[in-house]
Amino acid sequence: MDRMIGVIGGSGLYEIDGLEDATWVSLETPWGAPSDQVLTGSLSGVKMAFLPRHGRGHVHTPTTVPYRANIDAMKQLGVSDLVAVSAVGSLKEAYAPGDFLIVDQYIDRTFAREKSFFGPGLVGHVSVAHPICARLAGHCTSAAQTTGVRVHQGGTYIAMEGPQFSTKAESELYRSWGADVIGMTGMPEAKLAREAEICYACIAMITDYDCWHPDHDAVDVAQVVAVAQKNAAKARDLVAALPALLAGPVSDCPEGCSHALDSAVMTAPAKRDPEMMTKLKTVAGRVL
């Protein structure tokens, strides 16, 4: 099987261009409809699938994004490598608006979302100690470096519930924890990609200094949109650079992403809920 690159576009990235045979396809999943149709096609001979996380026209809030449906849809299409693009606030002076940061860790502070495909009748536990695929993240760094933006390799993304931005006290708290950037959508997306055994990496497009910086106004949507729009072309250039780095047949991920479920399922075969087994067929069928 050949590789397929999936891209989930965040605020400011609702389409990608240059795909051959570009077609918007509708998909259904046991978890409901994805955020939007998925744009499929190929780029430099590599199959691609693009999904705007909030839907075209930005209709889903960070809480109501159908994260499980989105990941299931990517898996249905055969996506092996999933690259998330997210607008984030910076929690460190050195990470300036306009820069890109290739995430390698998360702190999950979200609390109002379904975070797992597993559940009663089919219990599973995967490791998210290293939630990002280091191999894919390395390719994202290389791709980002071709675009001329300032790229930072590695950093911790704190995922907040939103939709309001943080208070200054919260922003200072997250800084004291050592977090590098803040956003509202990185989780549970990364955890679900791991459950679905899809390699996942996140390109954080820094749009603001949140509200802690003494020399910058507190973040608002106008700031985020202005920087995200300026950077959307760079994000598209980055995506266009990925096929050359990732082309070729799929093999087992050396980081273990493609075997994340090897020992994850706890429920005894005789006790598994048939309805859950059916729901999890796409994401976990390999081990069920």
Ligand SMILES: CSC[C@H]1O[C@H](OP(=O)(O)O)[C@H](O)[C@@H]1O
């Ligand atoms: C428009 S500001 C807040 C909004 O932007 C980010 O979205 P995404 O991660 O999808 O790029 C942030 O997480 C919030 O959802």
Ligand SMILES: Nc1ncnc2[nH]cnc12
């Ligand atoms: N400061 C911020 N906080 C949360 N999400 C964001 N997305 C972009 N900037 C953000």
